[in-house]
Amino acid sequence: MSDFFNGGWSDYIALVSLVGIVWCIWLLASQRKAKVVHTADGAVADTGHVWDGDLRELNNPLPRWWAWMYLIFCVFALVYLVLFPGLGSFPGVLGYTTDGSLMKSMTTANEELKPVYAKYVTMDIEQVAADPKAREMGQRLFLNSCAQCHGSDAGGAKGFPNLTDGDWLYGGSPENIKTTLINGRAGVMPPFPQLDSKQIVDVANYVRSLSGLPADDLKAARGSEVYKSNCAACHGPEGKGNIALGAPNLTDKTWLYGGSEATIIETVTKGRMAMMPSQDKVLSPEKIHLLAAYVWGLSNSKQPATAK
Amino acid sequence: MSDIPPGGKPIPIEVIEESLYEVRRKIYPRSVTGLFARWRLILVFATQLLFYGLPWVSWNGRQAVLFDLIQRKFYIFGVVLWPQDVIYLTLLLILSALALFLFTAIAGRLFCGYACPQTVYTEIFMWIERKVEGDRFARIRLDGEEWPWGFRKWRLKITKHFLWLLIAFWTGFTFIGYFTPISTLGSALIHLSLGPWQTFWLCFYAFATWGNAGFMREQVCKYMCPYARFQSVMVDKDTFLVTYDKVRGEPRGSRSKSADHESLGLGDCVDCSICVQVCPTGIDIRDGLQYMCIGCGACIDACDQVMEKVDYPKGLIRYTTERAIEDRESNQSAIRHILRPRVLIYTAFITVLTAAFLVSLATRNPLRVDVMRDRGALAREVEGVRIENIYRIQIMNASENNMNVQVKALGLDGLKVLNSQGQVVTEIEVAPASNLLMPIKVSAETGVNQPGNYPIHFDVIAHEMSGDELITRKRDEKSSFIIPR
Helix, strand or coil: CHHHHCHHHHHHHHHHHHHHHHHHHHHHHHCCCCCEEECCCCCECEEEEEECCCEEEECCCEEHHHHHHHHHHHHHHHHHHHHCCCECCECCCCCCCHHHHHHHHHHHHHHHHHHHHHHHHCCCHHHHHCCHHHHHHHHHHHHHHCHHHHCCCCCCECCECCCCCCCCCCCCCHHHHHHHHHHCEEEEECCCCCCCHHHHHHHHHHHHHHCCCCCCHHHHHHHHHHHHHHCHHHHCCCCCCECCCCECCCCCCCCCCCCCHHHHHHHHHHCEEEEECCCCCCCCHHHHHHHHHHHHHHHHCCCCCCCC | CCCCCCCCCCCCCCCCEECCEECCCCCCCCCCCCHHHHHHHHHHHHHHHHHHHHHHCEECCEECEEEECCCCEEEECCEEECHHHHHHHHHHHHHHHHHHHHHHHHHCCHHHHHHCHHHHHHHHHHHHHHHHHCCHHHHHHHHCCCCCCCHHHHHHHHHHHHHHHHHHHHHHHHHHCCCCCHHHHHHHHHCCCCCHHHHHHHHHHHHHHHHHHHHHCHHHHHHHCHHHHHHHHCCCCCCCEEEECHHHHCCCCCCCCCCCCCCCCCCCCCCCCHHHHHCCCCCCHHHCCCCCCCCCCHHHHHHHHHHHHCCCCCCCEEEECHHHHHHCCCHHHHHCCCCCHHHHHHHHHHHHHHHHHHHHHHCCCCEEEEEEECCCCCCEEECCCEEEEEEEEEEEECCCCCEEEEEEEECCCCCEEEECCCCECCCEEECCCEEEEEEEEEEEECCCCCCEEEEEEEEEEEEEEECCEEEEEEEEEEEEEEECC
């Protein structure tokens, strides 16, 4: 594309635009001397074109207002090309860009919204979560920015945490939620190529036994040794997880990727990469504040957070 | 045109050479009274009473007719239309077009001559002009050499324009009153606290009225209006048009009242040129049908008065058809040609569409439902006991009453509709003229159905109290339910 916009092209396009306008003006001017002759019976002369035997094309002069309007539009075009971009790569003296115009309207919109958010910014997350109007706004923000992964009901999906169940990978305090929103999170479970498949089956059975799921006792017993040397560093000696790392608690009923033996084997073999994107550059601090309150309220609020 | 009649007065014809720009020759229509003038007056009053009066009518404690562009709701008496109802606008436009075709096929530019805003406002403005400056000749003299700009001329012109602008601004004000409640608009106008856009549109429509009805007048009909250009394809030999009966009238010429004009070889036209003087578009109807003729019938009224004076039968210029003129038929036999295929087809279309329009408006369902599947996740398994699919349901209540809505999911056995918290959705309340978006889950037991994609549908039932009457509205919205492998 950039080849197309070297200097030559720009000049060529500018020339075509200007020649077009000049040609329009010349066209009108060239017709000024055109005379209209009335035939002897007072009718206006026609162009000699006849259709259907009696349909003639008259050669009426232009109304003056029309001609003036034509000229005014030609002048308008020239003025426009001076003020706005349009003449090749000439940016126009006003410096208008669609991008700038978008930014300007965004800024204006944010300025207009400031008072709406202002009252919530100073409030604590818990207070905001109790405010129905704030919850409504929070839900709209959530549906726009978060529901694509976490679901419209915030119930999550495979690989995307459920935000309504009070079970938190990185901690569920308002500050934790806000940190997650602002900085994003990268949850990495490394793959274990050093383990052979037998060891992996063993450790999978052990992990299932931790949360009381049916498991092979013999394999689980063997697996506990594998667990201690490979998994306990992150998931803790008792499998309670670690919110500093986002390592899941393996003793509860919540599974991010699924708790079947096959799924756990897959997790240990290949590892898992999870990514919560940072919203810092995407959403304003005020919106993040509202969102944090909404998400916190999903599992802490006594009131149902549906749209009413 | 025919040759110059012997003994008749020839119309002076110069071979004029003009430049490209035609300078408008101002038209000074002479005032006219008579049958068609009276009809036009009736229609001026009818249309303008409607236009100026309608915004002031109340209905259920709100303005009866209000097009609220910001809220995107159109209130028309008992009906509230939402953007989704745009089909009615389409139907209305189609109906208007067909009605125009029908009237044109029957009697030419009826709309132009009697009901078009351009004609109506020009008529009002010309009436003021006549009251202030006098009739045709007085106005020509006032604008001519006789009256240089002096006190009297200034006084008349200023009075005229003041009255014109008064009406123009009132028109603009009324027009905006259809889009913002006119009573608040009125108080804002009195306190000079109109918003910038309201001020702009008020001035815009006032200026447009003043310019179109005061200055542009027949030029709108001649040069701007597309209808003038395509009406010619909608008339045929049986269309009633304002027609000069040239068989009866020619050769034209002046004569003394006692003279036997037939022995002089003259037709009935006394060449008084009154038909030209009264014409608002400045044409000579005796040249035959022209596209500039707006079918107002002023020349008919004027000519009939002259015919009465000289004791000739009326109707030298009359509404008649091309076929009647050629075949020398009476108007009664021309009327028999009205019911021809073209007219019948238009009428049939209009009847069918009007019926469709009214039926669909009467049975319009103010409950609207949209269901959107979440696109991020197809389905979710919960603790090995049930499958959930997530949807967003949007319930729109386009009525003016509260609605209590129940949502059921059907199509698979044992489907439950839950809210975000996982409670079964029993009844949702939707406020009048509002819409509600809520995420819902539909859950099914695992292991009952094979994995796959099942079509389901949401049965939405709403109860609204209209006065003492309980109305039940239903909607059925299709979607799909996915059971993962």
